[in-house]
Amino acid sequence: MRIVFFGSSDFAIPSLKALTEGGFRPTLVVTKPDAPRGRGRKIYDSEVKLAAQELGLPFAQPQDPHDPAFLQQLSALQPDLGVVVSYGVILQPALLGLPKHGMINAHASLLPRLRGAAPIQRAIRAGDAETGVTIMRIVEQLDAGDILLAKPTPIDPRENSGALRERLAELSGVALIEALQRIQAGTAKYTPQDHAKATYAPKVEKEHGVIDWKLPAVEVDRLVRAMTPKPGAQTRLGNKRFIVMEGTVEQDLYGMGIPGGLQSSGEEGIRVCTGKDLYRITRIKPDNGRNMTAGEFVRGHHIAPDARFG
Numbered sequence: 001m002r003i004v005f006f007g008s009s010d011f012a013i014p015s016l017k018a019l020t021e022g023g024f025r026p027t028l029v030v031t032k033p034d035a036p037r038g039r040g041r042k043i044y045d046s047e048v049k050l051a052a053q054e055l056g057l058p059f060a061q062p063q064d065p066h067d068p069a070f071l072q073q074l075s076a077l078q079p080d081l082g083v084v085v086s087y088g089v090i091l092q093p094a095l096l097g098l099p100k101h102g103m104i105n106a107h108a109s110l111l112p113r114l115r116g117a118a119p120i121q122r123a124i125r126a127g128d129a130e131t132g133v134t135i136m137r138i139v140e141q142l143d144a145g146d147i148l149l150a151k152p153t154p155i156d157p158r159e160n161s162g163a164l165r166e167r168l169a170e171l172s173g174v175a176l177i178e179a180l181q182r183i184q185a186g187t188a189k190y191t192p193q194d195h196a197k198a199t200y201a202p203k204v205e206k207e208h209g210v211i212d213w214k215l216p217a218v219e220v221d222r223l224v225r226a227m228t229p230k231p232g233a234q235t236r237l238g239n240k241r242f243i244v245m246e247g248t249v250e251q252d253l254y255g256m257g258i259p260g261g262l263q264s265s266g267e268e269g270i271r272v273c274t275g276k277d278l279y280r281i282t283r284i285k286p287d288n289g290r291n292m293t294a295g296e297f298v299r300g301h302h303i304a305p306d307a308r309f310g
Contacts, residue, residue, distance in 0.1 A: 001080040001184055004099065006065070008032040011169045012085040013051045015106060018173025019083065020055050024180050027077055029059040032088065066092050074098055081183065084138060085172060096138055101183060103138040106172040108165070110134060110150055112198040115143035120168060121161045122201035125226035127218075130154050131164070133171045135179040137190055144198070146190035148182065151175045160228040160246075206231040213260035213309055216276035217249040232285075235260075235309045245291050246283035252276070260309040267295035272309055 005016055005026040019026060031048040052059040062070040075098060082103030084091070096103050109119035111134040116122075123131045132152035137145035151171055155164060182188040209227040211220055211234065224233040224244050232243040250271065257263055257273025264271045269280040285291045292300075 001101075001180070002027045002078060003180075004028045004030060004074060004077065004079045004082050006030045006082060006084040006087040006089075006091075006103075007048045008046060008088045009086040010047045011108075011165065011172075012048050012087070014169045015083070015085045015173040015176050016048065016051055016057075017055065018177055019180070020057065022173075022177045022180075024177070026057055026083070027079065028074070029057050030065060030087075031059060031061055033061045033063060065089060066095055071095065071098065081180075082138075083176060083180075085176075090142075091138060093140065096140070104135055104148060104176075104179060105138050105143075105145070106176055107134045107136060107143055108168045108172070109201065110152060111136060111143060111147060112193040112195060114199055114201040116201040117203040119201040120165050121204045121226045124155060124159070124161055124164065125222050127222055128155055131168070133168055133175045135175050136193075144193060144195065146192050148179050148188055148190055149175060158225075160225040162229045204231060206234075209233045211235045211244065211309070213272060213279075214275045217252075217274040217279040218277070220274055220279045221247060221249050237303075237307060237309055241287040243285040243287070244281055244283075245285050247279050247281040250278040250280050252278045258308065262303065262307050262309070265294070265298050265303055267293075267298070269294040270298065 001024065003019065003024055003026045005019065007016060008031050016029065029048065029052040031046045034043050034045050036042060037044050046061065049059050049061060071094060079099040081101045082099045084103055084105040091103065109123060110132045114122055130152055132150055134150045135148045137148065139145040151174065153167065153171060209231050211223060213220065224247055227233040228245055235242055235244060252273065259274055261273045262270060263273055263278060269282045271278045271280050282294050283291060284294060284297050
């Protein structure tokens with residue numbers, strides 16, 4: 001099959017490698033243009049472009065994939081299928097209808113649950129026990145296309161969104177190979193989604209990571225894991241902001257503390273009172289500082305007896 005692969009973030013790279021090594025070498029890799037990042041606004045190469053170069057694949061970086069000149073370039077390739085993984089552009093009918101068998105997408109949830117930009121973070125925040133990857137046909141409506149296959153996977157109770165993202169990126173490659181084998185063999189069957197059961201996972205912004213210590217400790221834990229490594233679970237101590245990187249839930253035998261108040265702090269962690277039970281911080285990062293253990297933090301910061309996170 002002549003496949004055109006669309007992807008931009010590092011999440012797409014395992015899928016690109018899987019296709020190349022699995023007998024479905026893309027005819028062309030399409031990724032976003034190189035872009036500035038960081039405070040210095042230095043121009044960095046697209047990660048998917050670098051991966052394509054490493055794999056010896058031709059690539060293109062159109063400013064707009066719907067530009068008539070680029071559509072003509074794609075049409076000349078006579079693609080059989082478009083494969084989209086974390087491309088970050090809403091594709092329009094002129095592009096969707098160009099490949100012979102249309103376009104498919106690897107989405108990091110079990111659709112119709114958690115359509116949208118942040119399914120991984122939202123799944124952890126919601127306390128889901130399971131998530132997965134869905135291979136679907138791309139249609140104009142967001143993540144609403146018919147499903148070719150789904151690969152479920154459990155969410156580990158201690159897993160943060162960064163670790164889960166890595167696993168789902170690898171699982172996407174596995175799922176895509178199976179999907180392409182079915183398409184190539186003519187055995188692909190698409191099942192319509194039950195749109196009545198659809199839920200949505202809008203983009204997670206920085207302000208969504210602010211910790212409300214009045215919540216039960218289990219909710220604080222889900223928030224921390226969902227927001228790690230980005231955009232970070234934030235709290236304040238005095239006039240300084242900190243990012244909580246890791247912690248655990250502990251039973252509060254007395255239940256007398258004020259939410260945000262410190263019950264104890266030492267090498268084993270910083271025990272913070274919540275709306276129910278304790279949240280023991282084990283790793284914390286000062287704003288613009290380094291990620292450190294709770295013990296390192298306690299040794300390097302004066303913590304008043306009546307200190308309170310808020």
